[in-house]
Amino acid sequence: MSVDSPSSILFCLLSMWTIITPTSSHPQYSRCMLTQRMTLCNNSNLTSVPVGLPGTTEELHLNHNLIQTLQDNSLQYPSLTSLSLACNHLEKLHSNTFQHSKLLKNLNLANNNLNINYLETSHALKTLAKLKYLDLSENKLDEEMAAVLLQNLTALEYLNLSGNLLRRLDEASFRDLHQLKDLDLQRNVLFEIDNAFDSTPRLQRLNLAFNYLPCLTDFHMTQLVVLNASHNFIEWFISRQDVNDTFQIETLDLSDNKLLFFPFLPSVNRLRNLYLSHNIVSFYEHLADHVTFPNLTATVKFYNLRRNIDNITAQLWDDNLHGDISSVEILDLRGNQLLYFPQGFIQKMASLSKLRMCTNCLESLNLMSEHFSSNLYELDVSNNRLKEIRANDVTLRTLSNLTYLNLSLNNLDCLSSGLFFALPNLRSVDLSYNNMGLCLPEEAEASAGIAWNTTVSLRQLYLKGCHLARIPPLAFSGLYLTHLELSDNPGLRGQQSIKSLSTTLHHLGLGNTHVGDFDFTNFQNLKSLNISCNSLTQLPASILNLDLKQLDLRDNKLSTIPSRQANTLASKLHIVFLTGNPFNCCQTDWFRTFEATKTIHMVGQLEMECTDLFQTHSIWHSQSFLCHEENGESIFWYILLFLPVCISFAVISTILFLKPKVIHKSIKKKYLKPTSY
Numbered sequence: 001m002s003v004d005s006p007s008s009i010l011f012c013l014l015s016m017w018t019i020i021t022p023t024s025s026h027p028q029y030s031r032c033m034l035t036q037r038m039t040l041c042n043n044s045n046l047t048s049v050p051v052g053l054p055g056t057t058e059e060l061h062l063n064h065n066l067i068q069t070l071q072d073n074s075l076q077y078p079s080l081t082s083l084s085l086a087c088n089h090l091e092k093l094h095s096n097t098f099q100h101s102k103l104l105k106n107l108n109l110a111n112n113n114l115n116i117n118y119l120e121t122s123h124a125l126k127t128l129a130k131l132k133y134l135d136l137s138e139n140k141l142d143e144e145m146a147a148v149l150l151q152n153l154t155a156l157e158y159l160n161l162s163g164n165l166l167r168r169l170d171e172a173s174f175r176d177l178h179q180l181k182d183l184d185l186q187r188n189v190l191f192e193i194d195n196a197f198d199s200t201p202r203l204q205r206l207n208l209a210f211n212y213l214p215c216l217t218d219f220h221m222t223q224l225v226v227l228n229a230s231h232n233f234i235e236w237f238i239s240r241q242d243v244n245d246t247f248q249i250e251t252l253d254l255s256d257n258k259l260l261f262f263p264f265l266p267s268v269n270r271l272r273n274l275y276l277s278h279n280i281v282s283f284y285e286h287l288a289d290h291v292t293f294p295n296l297t298a299t300v301k302f303y304n305l306r307r308n309i310d311n312i313t314a315q316l317w318d319d320n321l322h323g324d325i326s327s328v329e330i331l332d333l334r335g336n337q338l339l340y341f342p343q344g345f346i347q348k349m350a351s352l353s354k355l356r357m358c359t360n361c362l363e364s365l366n367l368m369s370e371h372f373s374s375n376l377y378e379l380d381v382s383n384n385r386l387k388e389i390r391a392n393d394v395t396l397r398t399l400s401n402l403t404y405l406n407l408s409l410n411n412l413d414c415l416s417s418g419l420f421f422a423l424p425n426l427r428s429v430d431l432s433y434n435n436m437g438l439c440l441p442e443e444a445e446a447s448a449g450i451a452w453n454t455t456v457s458l459r460q461l462y463l464k465g466c467h468l469a470r471i472p473p474l475a476f477s478g479l480y481l482t483h484l485e486l487s488d489n490p491g492l493r494g495q496q497s498i499k500s501l502s503t504t505l506h507h508l509g510l511g512n513t514h515v516g517d518f519d520f521t522n523f524q525n526l527k528s529l530n531i532s533c534n535s536l537t538q539l540p541a542s543i544l545n546l547d548l549k550q551l552d553l554r555d556n557k558l559s560t561i562p563s564r565q566a567n568t569l570a571s572k573l574h575i576v577f578l579t580g581n582p583f584n585c586c587q588t589d590w591f592r593t594f595e596a597t598k599t600i601h602m603v604g605q606l607e608m609e610c611t612d613l614f615q616t617h618s619i620w621h622s623q624s625f626l627c628h629e630e631n632g633e634s635i636f637w638y639i640l641l642f643l644p645v646c647i648s649f650a651v652i653s654t655i656l657f658l659k660p661k662v663i664h665k666s667i668k669k670k671y672l673k674p675t676s677y
C-alpha cells in the first residue's frame, strides 16, 4: 500500500552491497558485486574466475559466464564453501583446482560440458572431502562418466544429475555416496535400475521422472520418503513383500505411466500421497473367479538384462494384495480405467481426504457399502458413467467433512445427485452436464426437485448444461451462494429466482440461456458475469452500475457499445470477452477506449472483426475502414459523386483519343469504296 516500502528495500540493498566500479577496483572483478562473504559475478562475460577477491569470500556465484576450464590456481579462497558455475562452457577442472578450497560444501556445475574431460575433472572432485551438495545437471553425462565423477564423494547429501544421458544404473553408479539423501535423476534416458541404491542407505528423496523405465519391481528402499517416477513407461510397480520393516515412503508419484494394475505397495508403510493419474489402472477382482476363468495365469515374472531373471512374482487377480493403504490421504486416479472399487478398498483408507477419480469408467457409486472415511474432504468423480449414487442418511452423516464434490459429466438425474445436499459442510458442488432437467418438471416445482436450499454452507453451485428448463421460484432462497453457473441451459426460465442471491453472488454464469432483459441492478457484489451466446443486441443497462471485473459478451449481436457505456466499463473491467459480435466498423470508438485503457484486457483482440460498407475487417485495422467522416459526410457519397465523373471523363478521353484514327478510317472506308460504275 505505501509507496515507500520498495524504496526502503532498495536503500537497504544499496547500503549492503559495495558496487565495485572500474576506477576503484581491480579490473579482473570489476563486474562483480561484493559483500563481506558473498561475491556475485553472474552474467558478466567472464572467461576465468576473477582473481584478487577478498580472502574471506565464502560464496562465489559465476553463473552465465564463458568459463571453459578451471586452472589449478584459479581458486585462491580458503574460506570458500559455496561455488556456483552453472551455465558456463566448462569442459575441464584441473586436478588441483580445489587445492586451496578444501572447505567447499556446495558446488553447482549445472549446464556445462563436463562430459568432455570428465576423467581429469573427477580427480579435482575427489579432493572435496566435505562436498555435500553437487549439481551436475545438464552436462551430457552418460552412466560411466557419472560413476567416475562421483567416486569418493563420501560426504555428498544432495546430487542433481537431471537432464543427462544416463541409460542404466547399477551397484557401481553411486558406490561411495553413503550419505546421499536427495537424488534427482529426472529427464535422463534410464531404462534399467539394478541394485543401484544398495550403497545409499540414507536416500530419502528420489526423482526418476521423465525417463524410459518399463517397471519398478523388487522395490525395497525402506528409508525412502519421496519417490517420483512419473512420466516413464512403467507397467508394474511391485514392492518386495518379505521385508518386515515399515517403509517410510510418504509420497509416491507414478502418474503418466502405463500401469495396468494398482501398485503392489509394501505391506507396512506410511504412504500419504499416492499419485496414479494417467495410467490404465483397473481392478481385476472378477478375473479371480476360477470357475469362469480356470486356466488364467495368475503370476508374472520379471527379466533383467544382466542377471536374466529375477524371482519376482505377483499374484495378479487378488486385489487384496495392494499392500498397506491405511494412511493414504490423497489418492489421485484421474484418467484411468476403473470400473469399480474392490470390496473393502475404500474402507481400508481410514484417513482418505481427497479422492480424485475424474475420467474413469465408474458406473455406480454405493456410499453405503464403500464406507468412505469421515475425513473425506474432496470427492471428484466427474467424467465417469455414473447413473446413480446410492446413499442414505447414515452414510451422509459420516461424510460431514465433505466440502468439494464434483459430479459433472455423468449420467445422473437430480434424484440421486440431490442426495448430497444433505451434507452439512458442502461448499462447492459441480453437477454440470448431467440430466438434471429430466426430473425438474414445471409441475414438480421445488418439492420433487433438488433440495439444495437446505445446504446453508453451499457457496458454489455449477449447473451448466443440465437441460434445465425452469428454475423453481424459491430454489435459491436461504442460500448464500457466491458462485452460480447456469450456462448452457438454453431457454432457461425462472431466472427471477436468482434475485434472492443478489447480495452474495460474485460470479454468475448465464451464457447461452437466452437471458433477456434481466435486471442486474441489485447484484452489488457481482465481479464476474457471463452473458455470452444470448443474441443480445445491446448491453443490459443495469450492468453499468455494477463493479464488474470480468464480463463475457461473446457471440451476441452487438454492433457497437455506446461511448458512455464504454467509458464506464473501461474504468472498472479487467477482462472482457467480445469476439463473435457483428460490430460496425464505423462505430468503434468503444474499441479505442478499451484499447487505450491499460487496465483492461480484451481477450482475443486480434480475432475481433467488424464490417464496414463493403467488407469485414480486423477491428484494429481502422485505417482501412470506409466510413462516415467526422463532419457527417460519407466517403460513400463522395464515391457515388466521383464515380460518374470518372466514367464520363474516361468515355470522353477515349473518344478524343480514338477520334482522329478510327473515325477517319471509317470515313475513308465509307467514302473510298470503289464504285461499281
Ligand SMILES: *[C@@H]1O[C@H](CO)[C@@H](O)[C@H](O)[C@H]1NC(C)=O
Residues within 6 Å of the ligand: 126, 127, 151, 152
Ligand atoms: C578414493 O576411494 C578409493 C577406494 O574407493 C581409495 O582407494 C582412494 O584412495 C580414494 N581417493 C581419494 C583421493 O580419497
Ligand SMILES: *[C@@H]1O[C@H](CO)[C@@H](O)[C@H](O)[C@H]1NC(C)=O
Residues within 6 Å of the ligand: 110, 137, 138, 160, 161, 162, 163, 184
Ligand atoms: C536439478 O536440476 C534441474 C535442472 O538444472 C532443475 O530443474 C531441478 O529443479 C533440480 N532439482 C532439484 C531437486 O533441485
Ligand SMILES: *[C@@H]1O[C@H](CO)[C@@H](O)[C@H](O)[C@H]1NC(C)=O
Residues within 6 Å of the ligand: 186, 207, 209, 228, 229, 230, 251, 253, 275
Ligand atoms: C514429480 O516430478 C514431476 C516432474 O518434475 C513434477 O511435475 C511433479 O510435480 C513431481 N511430483 C511430485 C509429487 O512432486
Ligand SMILES: *[C@@H]1O[C@H](CO)[C@@H](O)[C@H](O)[C@H]1NC(C)=O
Residues within 6 Å of the ligand: 242, 243, 244
Ligand atoms: C520377517 O519376519 C518373519 C517372521 O516374523 C521372518 O520369518 C522373516 O525372516 C523376516 N524377514 C526378514 C527379511 O527379516
Ligand SMILES: *[C@@H]1O[C@H](CO)[C@@H](O)[C@H](O)[C@H]1NC(C)=O
Residues within 6 Å of the ligand: 294, 295
Ligand atoms: C485348462 O487346462 C487343461 C489342462 O491344462 C485343459 O484340459 C483345459 O481344456 C483347459 N481349459 C480351458 C478352458 O482352456
Ligand SMILES: *[C@@H]1O[C@H](CO)[C@@H](O)[C@H](O)[C@H]1NC(C)=O
Residues within 6 Å of the ligand: 309, 310, 311
Ligand atoms: C530365486 O529363487 C531361488 C529358489 O527359488 C533362490 O535360490 C534364488 O536365490 C532366488 N533368486 C533371487 C534373485 O532372489
Ligand SMILES: *[C@@H]1O[C@H](CO)[C@@H](O)[C@H](O)[C@H]1NC(C)=O
Residues within 6 Å of the ligand: 374, 375, 398, 400, 401
Ligand atoms: C474433519 O476434518 C478435521 C480436520 O480436517 C478433523 O479434525 C475432523 O475430525 C474431521 N471430522 C470428522 C467427522 O472426521
Ligand SMILES: *[C@@H]1O[C@H](CO)[C@@H](O)[C@H](O)[C@H]1NC(C)=O
Residues within 6 Å of the ligand: 358, 359, 382, 383, 406, 407, 408, 409, 428, 429, 430, 462
Ligand atoms: C469438475 O470436473 C470437471 C471435469 O473433470 C472440470 O472441468 C470442472 O472444472 C470441475 N469443477 C470444479 C468446480 O472444479
Ligand SMILES: *[C@@H]1O[C@H](CO)[C@@H](O)[C@H](O)[C@H]1NC(C)=O
Residues within 6 Å of the ligand: 487, 488, 509, 510, 511, 512, 530, 531, 532, 533, 552, 577
Ligand atoms: C461463458 O459461458 C459460455 C457458454 O457456456 C462458455 O463457453 C464460456 O467459456 C464462458 N466464459 C468464460 C469466461 O468462462
